[in-house]
Amino acid sequence: MNKTVNQKAWLFVIPVFILVAFNAAVPLMTVVNYSFQETFGNNVFTWEGTRWFKQILRSDRFHDALGRQFLFTGIILLIQIPLGIFIALTMPKKGIGVSVCLVLMSMPLLIPWNVVGAMWNIFALPEIGFLGHTLNDLGFDYNFTQQIGDAWFTTVLMDVWHWTSLVVLLSYAGLRSIQPAYYQAAEIDGASRWAVFRHIELPKMKKVLTIAILLRFMDSFMIYTEPFVLTGGGPGNATAFLSIDLVKMALGQFDLGPAAAMSLIYFFIVLLVCWVFYNLMMRNEEQK
Amino acid sequence: MSLELKSVEKKVGQNTHIYSTNLRFEKNSINILLGSTLAGKTTLMQIMAGLDKPTKGEIWFNEKNVTGVAVQKRNVSMVYQQFINYPNFTVFDNIASPLKITGISSDQIKKKVWEVSELLKLSGMLEKKPNELSGGQQQRTALARALIKDSGLILLDEPLANLDFKLREELREELPKLFENRDCIVVYATTEPSDALLIGGNTATIEEGKVIQYGKTIDVYNKPTNLVSARVFSDPPINISDVKKSGDTFSLSQDSVKWKSKDVSLKDGKYKVGIRPHNITTYKEGTNSVEIKGKVLISELSGSESLIHFENSNMNWVSLSNGTHQMNVGQEAKLYMNVDEFMYFDQNNNLVSNV
Structure with missing residues (x-):
């Protein structure tokens, strides 16, 4: 039988195509456009090839920002994932306590980023902030606007406060989906609390934890607003993570070419890490 | 060997889940708890196992009162409707898991796992993980875990309910043979009158938290003491x-x-x-x-x-x-x-x- 060829169905794809074009493709291509050219006033462009990419990849400034970024993301993942799982494990499983805990846990997630930054800035100020003042009263020489260690400590603490809830909520959902029969079977076997966690809860939470790690990686790797409001990247460049450094370069110094190249490199790093991570997890899944 | 429930009652808040129940199961017997969903079969089994405490009454095992004794110390096994195995263990480790805390040598564990897996036709898949197996094989693994430790009491809570028709029939035929030469009491909960008739043994009909009748399966079927028992033991409905x-x-x-x-x-x-x-x-x-x-x-x-x-x-x-x-x-x-x-x-x- 001959099939009638009718390509009109493609018309239905047009709205999506337009949407995606404006949403992703056009802005991205603009950046690509800048990254290969030098820009002067009056829309004059000259072709520069891969010069900006080489410059960025060889610059110490980029290496430092990237190092700080990986360090920050590593620290908050190491704190938030175990802490989130631990809080989820200790949360009540029935009764009024469940709703109370869930609402309390959701609160930090509902606060806008810049408000979180401003809140913590005031909270941590050594003279008037509750945290800063208390720490100084206790004899710690704490000043996040001047000392690198204190700036990092405050930034990490702020992110832990803001985002651990997400890990808690995801872990809690994973835990709640485990049938009670698993716990009973473990009880009959005489399994220890640790064995129950290691051999029942953790494997059963694996999928939600994958999502949690992936989300927390992406969000923390692209973090901008909160440290920008809290420390502005300082003292010096101590908390200038990739995005903060990028904005400085693009809008502060107006180096559009190198900034465009940097944002593309930045984008590919995020994409690459997510891809590697996702594939590792999926391959692990297939082996089972 | 015997298991006896003496005036066992279970209340949760204001609701009575199990009304005062007396039952005695003898050595080497298969006992079927027959009743619809929510009749109280699972609650009754959890009380028998020691996973749940009765509000009133006592549980006696081997003529000893075991009412307050923790489940780990009672030497019981349980198989559930859902296929409950440790997800990241291989079939071998799953079957061996009840033996690991007993402290017997790994050579002996290997031997025992081998025996049980032969019995349940699992010997070809000892290296696999549970989620690589079919539903029937997963439930066989759970059964093997229950059989490996020579429990005095084996509780099967609707073990065939989640299997498709063919697998269910196949496993149902094997079940009585698995327990034949074992020194244990088997309790089997089901909603299906045909399960009870095929497995035989003794049957207790249960409705709304009450044991209606207990006796030889064929007697309960032929001579239900009342209408409720007759209704529970009839599919399609009487x-x-x-x-x-x-x-x-x-x-x-x-x-x-x-x-x-x-x-x-x-x-x-x-x-x-x-x-x-x-x-x-x-x-x-x-x-x-x-x-x-x-x-x-x-x-x-x-x-x-x-x-x-x-x-x-x-x-x-x-x-x-x-x-x-x-x-x-x-x-x-x-x-x-x-x-x-x-x-x-x-x-x-x-x-x-x-x-």
């Missing part, structure tokens, strides 16, 4: 209708269906008759049958059987015949009831006669 006895004749109310009584001791008056669906057929069966007519409501063929729902005297009847008998909905059907298999109950729903 037909129950009011009947009047006068002289030596029974008659259905509002209808001309009549038959002769064989039980001379029964007084005249009102009774209820229980007729199992397979005793109403499209053909005459037995020497003593009576005709019943009705309008066909539903006609279903399932394999080699025909299920016909029909209406007579404002009541819906269910009949089950061997062979395929296609009927049209709405047509007038003529069926035959086997009078010899009728069960009569008094107004208090207790069995008074089954001849």
Whole structure:
């Protein structure tokens, strides 16, 4: 039988195509456009090839920002994932306590980023902030606007406060989906609390934890607003993570070419890490 | 060896889940808890295992009171409706898991796992993880975990309910053989009367938290002490209708269906008759049958059987015949009831006669 060829169905794809074009493709291509050219006033462009990419990849400034970024993301993942799982494990499983805990846990997630930054800035100020003042009263020489260690400590603490809830909520959902029969079977076997966690809860939470790690990686790797409001990247460049450094370069110094190249490199790093991570997890899944 | 429940009661808040229950299971017996969903079978099993404490009453095992003893110290095994295995262990490690805390040598563990896996036809998949197995194999693994540690009490909570029809039949046939030469008490909860009949042993019919009747499976089936027990032990549901006895004749109310009584001791008056669906057929069966007519409501063929729902005297009847008998909905059907298999109950729903 001959099939009638009718390509009109493609018309239905047009709205999506337009949407995606404006949403992703056009802005991205603009950046690509800048990254290969030098820009002067009056829309004059000259072709520069891969010069900006080489410059960025060889610059110490980029290496430092990237190092700080990986360090920050590593620290908050190491704190938030175990802490989130631990809080989820200790949360009540029935009764009024469940709703109370869930609402309390959701609160930090509902606060806008810049408000979180401003809140913590005031909270941590050594003279008037509750945290800063208390720490100084206790004899710690704490000043996040001047000392690198204190700036990092405050930034990490702020992110832990803001985002651990997400890990808690995801872990809690994973835990709640485990049938009670698993716990009973473990009880009959005489399994220890640790064995129950290691051999029942953790494997059963694996999928939600994958999502949690992936989300927390992406969000923390692209973090901008909160440290920008809290420390502005300082003292010096101590908390200038990739995005903060990028904005400085693009809008502060107006180096559009190198900034465009940097944002593309930045984008590919995020994409690459997510891809590697996702594939590792999926391959692990297939082996089972 | 024996397991005994003495006046066991279970309340959760204001709700009574199990009413005062007395049961005694003997050594090397298979005992079936038969009842619908939420009848209390699982609660009863969890109390037997020690996973749940009774509100009142005592549990005795081997003539010893074990009411407060923790489940790990009781030497029990349990298999659930869901396929419960450790997700990141191989089949081998899963089967071995109950032995690991007993501290016996790994050579002995290997030997035992090998034996049990042979018995349950799992020897080819010891290196696999549970989620690589079919449902039937996963449940076999769970069964192997229950069998490996020589428990005195093995509890099976609807173990076949999540399996598809063929696997269920296959495993159901094997089950009684698995327990044959074991020194243990098996308790098997199910909603299916056919499970009870195929496995045999003893049956306790359970309804709304009460044990209605306990005895040899075949006796409970043939002589239910009351209507509730008869209803629990009948699938498709048993037909129950009011009947009047006068002289030596029974008659259905509002209808001309009549038959002769064989039980001379029964007084005249009102009774209820229980007729199992397979005793109403499209053909005459037995020497003593009576005709019943009705309008066909539903006609279903399932394999080699025909299920016909029909209406007579404002009541819906269910009949089950061997062979395929296609009927049209709405047509007038003529069926035959086997009078010899009728069960009569008094107004208090207790069995008074089954001849």
